[in-house]
Amino acid sequence: MTTDIAAYLPLCDRLNLHHELPYTPDWSAAPDFLELIVEHCLADKPETVMECSSGLTTLMLARCCQINNRGHVYSLENGLDYAEATRRHINRHGLDDYSTVLHAPLEHYAINQHDYSWYAAAPIPKKSIDMLVIDGPPGFLQRHSRYPALPVFFERLAENAIVFLDDAARIDERELVDLWLGEYPALTHEFIETERGCSVLRVSRHSGD
Numbered sequence: 001m002t003t004d005i006a007a008y009l010p011l012c013d014r015l016n017l018h019h020e021l022p023y024t025p026d027w028s029a030a031p032d033f034l035e036l037i038v039e040h041c042l043a044d045k046p047e048t049v050m051e052c053s054s055g056l057t058t059l060m061l062a063r064c065c066q067i068n069n070r071g072h073v074y075s076l077e078n079g080l081d082y083a084e085a086t087r088r089h090i091n092r093h094g095l096d097d098y099s100t101v102l103h104a105p106l107e108h109y110a111i112n113q114h115d116y117s118w119y120a121a122a123p124i125p126k127k128s129i130d131m132l133v134i135d136g137p138p139g140f141l142q143r144h145s146r147y148p149a150l151p152v153f154f155e156r157l158a159e160n161a162i163v164f165l166d167d168a169a170r171i172d173e174r175e176l177v178d179l180w181l182g183e184y185p186a187l188t189h190e191f192i193e194t195e196r197g198c199s200v201l202r203v204s205r206h207s208g209d
């Protein structure tokens with residue numbers, strides 16, 4: 001279902017965002033997913049937000065970091081044009097200090113004997129992650145397109161880190177969440193009935209994990 005740009009206005013008012021948005025019909029995160037990640041970011045004030053994909057999510061999370069006077073959003077973006085477009089929007093909104101869009105072309109990963117195309121490792125900063133938002137790479141690329149996010153980032157998730165997976169109502173995402181839960185016992189999972197479904201995974205490491 002295509003979301004009308006007017007549906008984003010309440011969030012824009014809440015965050016005082018009044019310039020043009022990096023909005024692409026059908027591709028931008030839906031307002032209810034954005035609301036979840038915005039509310040978490042404002043309440044929890046994470047230091048490091050890592051994001052798979054860039055766009056409206058990046059802009060809103062960067063604005064939250066500015067409001068919080070704390071935190072930085074690192075967004076992995078495979079498309080050079082999308083990376084540049086997001087950077088322009090971030091700059092136009094005066095949020096350069098709160099966001100870095102990393103152009104990370106897709107590269108080959110072999111994980112548990114399966115092949116994936118996922119964001120190039122080289123530009124990814126080696127930081128402890130407090131909040132991970134997964135809205136890419138696009139699902140049409142391959143089966144379980146977003147699965148590599150946790151094999152790549154799990155060891156870097158901070159104690160009490162939180163992960164938001166968009167489009168989690170899709171069969172593909174349900175399957176990959178099941179794979180993660182089997183592989184990382186320190187994760188707990190909550191499914192939230194947003195327009196496209198949101199899986200929220202929390203890390204609680206105990207000694208020995």
Ligand SMILES: C[S@@+](CC[C@H](N)C(=O)[O-])C[C@H]1O[C@@H](n2cnc3c(N)ncnc32)[C@H](O)[C@@H]1O
Binds near residue numbers: 079
């Ligand atoms: C689902 S989009 C989400 C982007 C971002 N999280 C947002 O809310 O705006 C995931 C990825 O799809 C790609 N993308 C965005 N718009 C697109 C379009 N119109 N056609 C094809 N790919 C697109 C970009 O590489 C982007 O990172």
